[in-house]
Amino acid sequence: MALQATVETRQLPTSQALSRIGRAVRSNRKATVGTVLLAIFIVVALFPGVIAHDSPTLDVYKPHLGLSLAHLLGTTAYGQDMFAQLVWGTQNVMIIAFTAGLATTAIAVLVGVAAAYLGGLWDASLGVLTDVLLVIPLFPLLIVIAGYAQGGSTLVLIVVITATSWSYTARQLRAQALTLRGRDFLEAARARGERKLYIIVVEVIPTMTSLIVASFLTNALYAVLFASSLQFIGLGDPNTVSWGTMLYWAQNNAALQTGQAMWALAPGACIAALGAAFALLNYAFDEIGNPALRPVRSRQIKSRQIKSRQIKGSKRRA
């Protein structure tokens, strides 16, 4: 995707980087919106019972109901409360987003940094593995694996998504870690006689905090999209309460054609909103890391002044 690497050349200790991130979130509008959206979904996932009083699986209501106060989004063809399904379904999506996102990023960090730091044969073999996985189309691969597994529980989805989608991040992190090779603070650590694992974990990885956070956001976004897509085509467990399975049942019952559009629209909109939260945060990180991409406001005026000064200067020289 077009998400550019946030190439931070300065080294910052973790705490400083995190406080920088905190400040950036407050000052960047995209980051603020993303954080608020994500916070809402986290709260809903933690306390679904407080928000939706109906059971998401009980099919005791009248089917095909429209929107009403008793059933905010109506009921499904099976007589389940759609709003309750949506609220309780948040949990499943959030678990997938965070577990798969974190696991993918962790594997990528290990592979990418190890390849860059160990060099030689390690770098060559890990690099080839990364590149091969990078070009093999992921979604067909996921479909085939899930197909042989004959559909998967949430755990299977997480494992399969994690195992296949770490390569992009690994490549970025490897490039980032390569720029660190030969830096003085690493030489110093080596001279102190630290073990390689220690150097990688304590010296190298903390310098890449912002890139790692940005990668986590991308990976979480893709985990949501991939998992929901797999659930939508019926390769998840159809009995899970989740946005993707809601879409699966909606499609199977021809919800769009039978006037039950909300059944498909609502979960899709939620996926989009959660995805947008991750994407907005990621985009904000890009802007923080690469000032050239920031929206032009005050910067434009300044560069105009610089330009006019340069033109004046060149005229004088002429």
Added chain:
Amino acid sequence: MRYVLRRLGFFLLTLWAALTFNFLLPRLMPGNPALAMLGKFHGNLTPQSLNALEILFGVNTHKSLPVQYVDYLHQIATGNFGTSLDFYPASVDSVIGGAIWWTLGLVGITTVLAFVLGTGLGIVAAWRRGGRLDSLLPPVFVIASAVPYFWVGMVLVLVFGIDLHWLPYVDGYNVATDTPSLSPQFIGDALSHAILPALSLLITTIGTWILTMRNTMITTLAEDYVRMARAKGLPGWRVMLDYAARNAILPNLTGFAMSLGFVVSGAILIEYVFNYPGVGFMLLQAVQGEDYPLMQALFLLITVAVLVAILIADLATALLDPRTREAS
């Protein structure tokens, strides 16, 4: 030349990896799933097709793994992917042959459109930095990148197909009244059926092009040779196209190769939503019907198509980017 050879070598390596993965996967799964599938069809298969399936999936065999592997590679090399179980007794090859043109047409045309439109918009957005287009695009793209592909298709079906009755939204042509031929009537029918799926693909993929192009253009516009072109007093469009865009388009070309995987996955889901008779829809049918021979062949076909496209993009880069030639 060395660059080209390296890319060619990488292509062969990935091809081998995909083939090997395809070989190992059913054999590694707990309780070879193909065994159950064969059990269902056992009585109905001819000995030849049974043999082909046994080689592909490694069931009912006493041969060692390396021998199986050689047999498998030989079988793939001769293009024999066995018999489809859903479309029995048609061979997998002939079943795929019927579906591939639909996908090639739909994905091919849409991808070219998305590339041309997206790159153009990206150029203009970067050129008019801070303008209306430029400030509108990033937030729109951020939302668009988070929307599931298939959901865009569903919304289009709802609005243009069901509510407005403007366009057909099921199948690749009117199955009840039309038969595939080269008559103008059929072509018109097929085109009208392609509009909504194509639009869904376009909406979901164009953002990548716009944003990559815009971001590279912004970097390129800061280069000295662009300032030099401006100083020479060249007309704005020449600076924009010949000086900036020409140099900024290379990453978009590489990006093209990288994003193909996304285009393909988008196409699979969109074909599914529209019941479009291409290879993506067929892949999902094969998975649902546990037609493993068809599924395996389609996975290989899609992978090889993506790998070839990447190779072509690599070669185009070699042709266009002088820096890759310097190495030799």
